Amino acid sequence: MKLIIAVIQPDMLNQVRESLVAAGITRITVSRCTGRGKATDEETLYRGQTVAPTLIPKIRLDIACNDDFVDTCVQSIMKAAKHGEKGAIGDGKIFVVPLEQVYRIRTEESGGEAI
Amino acid sequence: MKLIIAVIQPDMLNQVRESLVAAGITRITVSRCTGRGKATDEETLYRGQTVAPTLIPKIRLDIACNDDFVDTCVQSIMKAAKHGEKGAIGDGKIFVVPLEQVYRIRTEESGGEAI
Amino acid sequence: MKLIIAVIQPDMLNQVRESLVAAGITRITVSRCTGRGKATDEETLYRGQTVAPTLIPKIRLDIACNDDFVDTCVQSIMKAAKHGEKGAIGDGKIFVVPLEQVYRIRTEESGGEAI
């Protein structure tokens, strides 16, 4: 099992979620964050002037999935999170972390079926 | 050492924290998130009508603990986070991730005693 | 590759970021959280009275880096996040989690060079 952590642009959240759902992955945890990768400047207007923000608002997705779903999941995110064909700086990253155990609180199930 | 990540219902935060404290686990990091598991509908009223939210507000707990505490920790959360005897959809999940190293910033200690 | 998760005091965010940048680490994801470690009381005034908060506002940093950067990263954070020479309770923790894979969404690169 893996825990997939993706950091994406906020305006792409809906696209990514729909892409994931289309791939059969509905379970997800989402939170707000800010970040900085290679991103330099996002066009944001401050009183009519274009400014370069330091920490840029992002969305973080946490998805736990069984090993055979990892690729589908990564591909779905990658496909949908890109701005334009070639992608844009700031489009984000995906991190894959090993996941040792999962429990479903409601049923107290654990392991792969609890995911 | 493990990093235990639990996603629970917001209204259960206090119960879960008290249950953890009772089990001797006081150190914790908490954040807001939204999510979707098997959850279908939470009863939320919109101008008097019952609507089905898509991303549902949740609370995320991150707890680092030594291996011998993992079970206690998981059980404490599971016990307290449930709505009613049988649990309810949306009650949440617990994820266990391996934790390789911990440092306490104040003392620069590391390893199990820094947890 | 490792995922370094640091929980620090909010007033130290800028110091820590600058220290990291000085060490050549610019990529980072930041989010808000609250937490409780050994911390007892932070001095916060409530209508002129000093009160002890339970969950204390903190900042969480997530930094993915290659193995040879882990030490630099941890040291930079540790150095900068401390209040005063000896540190103060509440200064935070650093957690190191194994990271199996990284993808850069824009270029679809993966592995160490995508970090």
Next chain:
Amino acid sequence: MESLHTPIEKKSFGLNKLWAVLGAFVLLIPEYAHAETPDLPIDTGTTAWMLISTALVLLMVPGLAMFYGGLVRTKNVLGTMMHSFAAMAIVGVLWVVVGYSMAFGPGTGWAGWDWDFFLLRGIEDKLMEIEVNGQAMAIPWLVFAMFQGKFAIITPALISGAFAERVRFKAYCIYIALWSLLVYVPLCHWVWSSDGFLAGKAIDFAGGTVIHISAGIAGLVAALYLGARRGYPLTAMHPSNLVMTMMGAGLLWVGWFGFNAGSSVASGLQTAQALTVTQVAAAAGAFAWILIEAIHHKKATSLGTVSGILAGLVAITPAAGDVTVVGAIALGVIASIICYFAIAMKNKLGYDDSLDVFGIHGVAGIVGAIGLTFFLRGAEGRPEFGTQLWYQTEGVMVSLGYAGVVSFVLVFVIDKAIGLKMNDEEQMAGMDHSIHGEHAYGMLNLD
């Protein structure tokens, strides 16, 4: 509201000559004439109340921006508030340029016109006659024009709730500019100008038909034509900030005192009556909605409470000068009940009047306009009950019909010409990001 006011000029009007000539030349507009009129004393008390009423009605616009802004999703907050602020900017300018002249200038047909009112240049120094304690007094004409201008601003802003979270800003701006000239101004002329064809028949003290019903039906038409927001109703769309919605409701309530009591164009008995029934109807509406929810859902919500406040306020608007306190309680309660079920029905029908503009403003406006007939305070010269009921129904039908048809044409034409609805990508990214390039709550992410 009295609609016939004899113009009185105070002293010779002196626009800077240069500009007058330049203006007249460039814009090819005629010089305006002004008759000599007798010199009435200004009543400072009435003037004070009309000034502050004007300020109070303006307060309703940011109040509305807050009310609506709190109900949409976080990614659309600024865009939604901009709908109200754009109305302040655009209609604020349009009204003084041509709007007032069209609405209150002489003319018996679609609208009026008076070159003296163009840019308000003929009335800057004039007085408007009012009656105080049986004597002829005056208020500065401008204050009446400004008070009315605030009504013109808020009406299109009300509509924006119906197609919230899915219209393009530029097209929206064009829409409200045209709507205010082609829908609001004629209705205002018909009902409130002395030679309007509904004047003196339908009672519409502060704008049930002119404002709430017309905005309500315009919203409904637009919501139906544009279709729902992407994802609606499968995806729930939660309010981003109910706290701000409550604040907005508070400001609306306060501002509504100016709206209704100011419509007496006086500071006297009827003013006090209008303020009283406004207060009472708002309280009764909120009270009723709380009760309904408590009975129906076992939970009274804050959104329900503020919806009840609005329902009560809207319902009392046409009636504020003419019904008793008992009538105000009744109208508030009835409006809340009917609006509650209207919104329930909307949810069944499934169309996306996002913030219930028709469900609250349209429905409660109709409740008030028709319902007031049953609670009229006795007064000399009132027509019989049946006649009045017919007048009221006629007013409602004219407003629904005219505003409905013209609004539809406007939405249709603008949408075909330049596209009124945001496409899917824009909707998913949110108005703030895709249209305004801004971020409402920087504090939510770290800075």
Next chain:
Amino acid sequence: MESLHTPIEKKSFGLNKLWAVLGAFVLLIPEYAHAETPDLPIDTGTTAWMLISTALVLLMVPGLAMFYGGLVRTKNVLGTMMHSFAAMAIVGVLWVVVGYSMAFGPGTGWAGWDWDFFLLRGIEDKLMEIEVNGQAMAIPWLVFAMFQGKFAIITPALISGAFAERVRFKAYCIYIALWSLLVYVPLCHWVWSSDGFLAGKAIDFAGGTVIHISAGIAGLVAALYLGARRGYPLTAMHPSNLVMTMMGAGLLWVGWFGFNAGSSVASGLQTAQALTVTQVAAAAGAFAWILIEAIHHKKATSLGTVSGILAGLVAITPAAGDVTVVGAIALGVIASIICYFAIAMKNKLGYDDSLDVFGIHGVAGIVGAIGLTFFLRGAEGRPEFGTQLWYQTEGVMVSLGYAGVVSFVLVFVIDKAIGLKMNDEEQMAGMDHSIHGEHAYGMLNLD
């Protein structure tokens, strides 16, 4: 504030016959009589000021909702704001139905009554005599009834801060309804009605004893009876939104001008004096609190600043018509100092008056009521210093005693009957979720 106003009827009152008969029949209420009275001219200026004062006092209710809402924890924000909004709905209706009649109707005992005031039906067309520049003029009676009604609304809303974050909504609604009839109305009658037994003795210009002391002691009694919030004081309970608290304080300050200066029921010299000392006391209170904190903690807080504003405003309330500017500065400063230490003492005693209703409103109310004696502007017919001091003390004691006892009985009975306090699970989940089924700030989580 003058409390004797001769009723003057303007023109024959004409409630729609049908409804009158129906109402009278169904409710078994007597027809009301009304004497013919002379026709005084309306003073539009005073009317304008009283209208706007009424609006300003209403503005204080959302202001209070914001003030309190910002101080509670995030999970209780809507529930806390609903306490103020529920007062607008419930007391807003109750006041016009029976409250005004009980408070200002004739009667020398516990309360008054006048069938003419029931549903305000006998005064809708009547005027109230006032004196303007030595001449008899009038204002519409309704505006006085409405102005007073806003006071009735805000008083129970003030109490809610004392048991914030732990009461059930339904029980709270019943509590404020009963409290307003059984505590507020009698006190109001005793102090402000012409035949009240404290009238003409204790100076209480705008409601120190009637409003702030009574609300303060009621809050204290309820806080003591109900006990602390779960976790208090071990768990710190941080304000969710101090920014909103500051906004609320700003609106309260502005609204307080209506509260105090409107209480002159005039638009003249005393009105200006009341407005002036209100402004000065608020500034002095804030100034003092900033200084105290700067000295005591080396840090001036925003919460301290707004607490100082409130302390100053409360202290000047009973005194606003009668003290000098120097007195206003003194009262503001003294109130801040005493409130500061009162809150420190509360924290030592450990009871949970959550938002310091007694610590601010009760204490500063007492400071103002007693302290005003030392700073009275000279005026004819004032009793001697000692006598006045006794009158003031008497007023304070009556308010503390009566409001304290009746509030205790109310809290006790309601709690035993249907349960006033939320249970542990409800408190842990928060009012918004467990009582109202809502979520204040959707924006905090992603939508």
Next chain:
Amino acid sequence: MESLHTPIEKKSFGLNKLWAVLGAFVLLIPEYAHAETPDLPIDTGTTAWMLISTALVLLMVPGLAMFYGGLVRTKNVLGTMMHSFAAMAIVGVLWVVVGYSMAFGPGTGWAGWDWDFFLLRGIEDKLMEIEVNGQAMAIPWLVFAMFQGKFAIITPALISGAFAERVRFKAYCIYIALWSLLVYVPLCHWVWSSDGFLAGKAIDFAGGTVIHISAGIAGLVAALYLGARRGYPLTAMHPSNLVMTMMGAGLLWVGWFGFNAGSSVASGLQTAQALTVTQVAAAAGAFAWILIEAIHHKKATSLGTVSGILAGLVAITPAAGDVTVVGAIALGVIASIICYFAIAMKNKLGYDDSLDVFGIHGVAGIVGAIGLTFFLRGAEGRPEFGTQLWYQTEGVMVSLGYAGVVSFVLVFVIDKAIGLKMNDEEQMAGMDHSIHGEHAYGMLNLD
């Protein structure tokens, strides 16, 4: 605004004897004399409007706190709002103690003085003569003193935007106290007091030179002297809450009606004209800014819209009593255009006038003060165009020069003496944490 008002005493002034003696003794201040003056009737209408104008101007202070607070980063929100609130506390007290006496007391040089105005003790019962419909009437003198006091409060608060996010609270408090006495009060005396040397020459109806230009230049000087915030301009500093900024702009617009229309010290024709042009200029300013951004960036922003509102409001401030509606449109549009480019130029020059105090208040103030000459409504006794233009330029230069120099000296001295700028650590941690020990939005983290 008329600046010569004959003092009229209403009735014998009676400060409590004890306190008078005590006060006089302790403070070593002379007893004040007061001449017997004739008894004019109070005009309740004008009084009502001046009272409410006073309240409206106070509303602008929390409005400004919200406007500024929304534009800074989350860690500095409370500290920024405290700048406005501290002005309410500190200048609020200073004004009544000595400010009013210095500004409006007799004296032809740097400032005036009148022991009667000290602590307002000589005017508590006095009336100020006004003209109503050609007759001599009066308003309570205090209301004029309070109205002016609100201007004194808001002016230093405006400055705080220029050095936002980087000044120490204690030093800031000292700065505004001194600034208000050494810069504001003299300018106010020169322009608005009857014996001020600019009185009757430069037209400055509601405070272009006295308020906006002086605050603008003071801000610029302080921003230049103190240097930029740490990280500026490399690090972008995003607004924490544009939604609150919009709310604040809404309140400012509403409050500005009191600011400008109240400056007529009347409730008549000029009052209505001032209100009208205020409304029109704000709308035109917003409209223009929206258009500029739409053309220049293809996106109209909410921050641009509110900046346009402010630019329009500031520009019309000196002109409000004297220009035509057409002039108001022109001034609003021109101010927005020039401010837009002024801010663009600031960004090129790279100094850190954080919230564009000079870019909006200074620049639009100058646009209004000079530009009004071109749009004056004809009136008897106006000097020729060229003369007036020179008067206006003189006023602007005096304000820029005097306020600029004295502000520089103040900033310099205070900085050297106790340190005005926060050090790097304090700036990084934020004002709320390091200076006030508070946390603005507890809701952002979990509680």
